[in-house]
Amino acid sequence: MPANSRFAIAVHILTLMARAGDEPLKSDEVACSVNTNPVVIRRILCALSKAGLVVSQTGASGGSRLALKPSSITLLEVYRAVDAGEVFALHPQPPNAKCPVGMNIEGALDRILNEVEQGVERVLEKITIEKVSKSIEPRALRSAAKARAARSENRNSGKKEREL
Amino acid sequence: MPANSRFAIAVHILTLMARAGDEPLKSDEVACSVNTNPVVIRRILCALSKAGLVVSQTGASGGSRLALKPSSITLLEVYRAVDAGEVFALHPQPPNAKCPVGMNIEGALDRILNEVEQGVERVLEKITIEKVSKSIEPRALRSAAKARAARSENRNSGKKEREL
DNA sequence: TCCATCTGTAACGATAATTGTTACTAATAG
DNA sequence: CTATTAGTAACAATTATCGTTACAGATGGA
Numbered sequence: 001m002p003a004n005s006r007f008a009i010a011v012h013i014l015t016l017m018a019r020a021g022d023e024p025l026k027s028d029e030v031a032c033s034v035n036t037n038p039v040v041i042r043r044i045l046c047a048l049s050k051a052g053l054v055v056s057q058t059g060a061s062g063g064s065r066l067a068l069k070p071s072s073i074t075l076l077e078v079y080r081a082v083d084a085g086e087v088f089a090l091h092p093q094p095p096n097a098k099c100p101v102g103m104n105i106e107g108a109l110d111r112i113l114n115e116v117e118q119g120v121e122r123v124l125e126k127i128t129i130e131k132v133s134k135s136i137e138p139r140a141l142r143s144a145a146k147a148r149a150a151r152s153e154n155r156n157s158g159k160k161e162r163e164l
Numbered sequence: 165m166p167a168n169s170r171f172a173i174a175v176h177i178l179t180l181m182a183r184a185g186d187e188p189l190k191s192d193e194v195a196c197s198v199n200t201n202p203v204v205i206r207r208i209l210c211a212l213s214k215a216g217l218v219v220s221q222t223g224a225s226g227g228s229r230l231a232l233k234p235s236s237i238t239l240l241e242v243y244r245a246v247d248a249g250e251v252f253a254l255h256p257q258p259p260n261a262k263c264p265v266g267m268n269i270e271g272a273l274d275r276i277l278n279e280v281e282q283g284v285e286r287v288l289e290k291i292t293i294e295k296v297s298k299s300i301e302p303r304a305l306r307s308a309a310k311a312r313a314a315r316s317e318n319r320n321s322g323k324k325e326r327e328l
Numbered sequence: 329t330c331c332a333t334c335t336g337t338a339a340c341g342a343t344a345a346t347t348g349t350t351a352c353t354a355a356t357a358g
Numbered sequence: 359c360t361a362t363t364a365g366t367a368a369c370a371a372t373t374a375t376c377g378t379t380a381c382a383g384a385t386g387g388a
Binding site: 004005007008009016019032033084085088089091092094095100102104105109112124127 | 168169172175176179183196197198200243249251252253254257258259260265266268272273275276279282283286287288291296299300
């Protein structure tokens with residue numbers, strides 16, 4: 001299942017917290033909304049905490065909440081916090097250094113990768129958690145249903161979902 | 165080793181062909197420059213052929229060459245041809261539909277993913293194979309060496325490289 | 329003080345994608 | 359006809375991700 005979904009889950013987590021305000025959320029509660037194991041949530045929370053985006057407290061009646069206002073958390077910060085991976089990978093094995101192209105192609109690809117990453121970052125730095133939270137409110141229902149149908153997968157194989 | 169390097173190898177292949185002009189290259193020759201198995205090259209060539217970027221010929225003295233001028237092949241076409249994968253993945257399991265956020269977050273993330281992909285495409289559509297081929301020529305040596313050092317990996321574990 | 333609760337984290341298995349490899353068929357040039 | 363080459367199927371090795379269990383450490387409240 002190698003396809004890193006940490007960024008998606010991190011945005012989900014932060015959106016939940018934006019709506020919870022000052023009340024700390026427990027990893028169990030978040031896991032219920034994300035539909036995964038609490039440890040998966042805590043792993044991502046740990047990365048968000050190291051990046052200074054959330055604060056967590058151990059112990060009874062602990063949990064995690066945003067460290068900043070939703071309006072001042074951009075998706076770029078989230079993207080960097082969770083190590084979402086490169087847009088594309090370079091050569092698995094170093095190319096042939098005895099070939100003029102092989103000798104220089106990695107540098108060229110590296111510069112291209114940098115440009116692409118900048119393109120990604122220009123988009124992500126313009127979107128805040130507040131904006132995502134607000135986009136959740138209204139009629140996003142049809143879009144979500146369409147996206148689900150488009151991917152047309154036979155997942156959700158009979159798991160039970162708790163009411164929140 | 166899940167980190168898709170097909171785009172990088174495809175750019176490498178097309179750059180080799182841009183320099184070869186009308187002379188068809190054999191998958192063996194390309195594989196020697198890329199430092200991989202010829203079948204890996206043929207798999208990617210097959211995708212590039214279906215996208216109309218290269219033409220191949222079976223049989224003795226066959227091989228592959230560009231179907232278009234290097235100046236009219238953009239990296240966006242290459243990116244699409246090889247199915248380089250999404251910039252980030254959505255939820256592995258569908259989120260909890262009984263939660264207001266879980267119900268709508270996938271649609272929101274899907275819209276974000278579309279915007280990010282457009283950011284990537286805006287960059288890639290401005291780079292041609294001709295441009296990459298020219299960037300190979302001069303002093304790219306130091307950049308390549310730096311990129312290699314930056315990744316600081318202990319690969320190239322004693323493989324033999326043929327002279328081209 | 330003690331205890332239930334919650335985070336942080338290590339460890340491990342299942343799953344899945346990628347890459348490398350072998351082996352074969354089909355097409356083509358000479 | 360034959361050597362050569364692309365196209366492709368099939369399989370193993372490698373690797374990242376995700377889910378899960380287990381446990382140590384911190385914390386608030388009885």
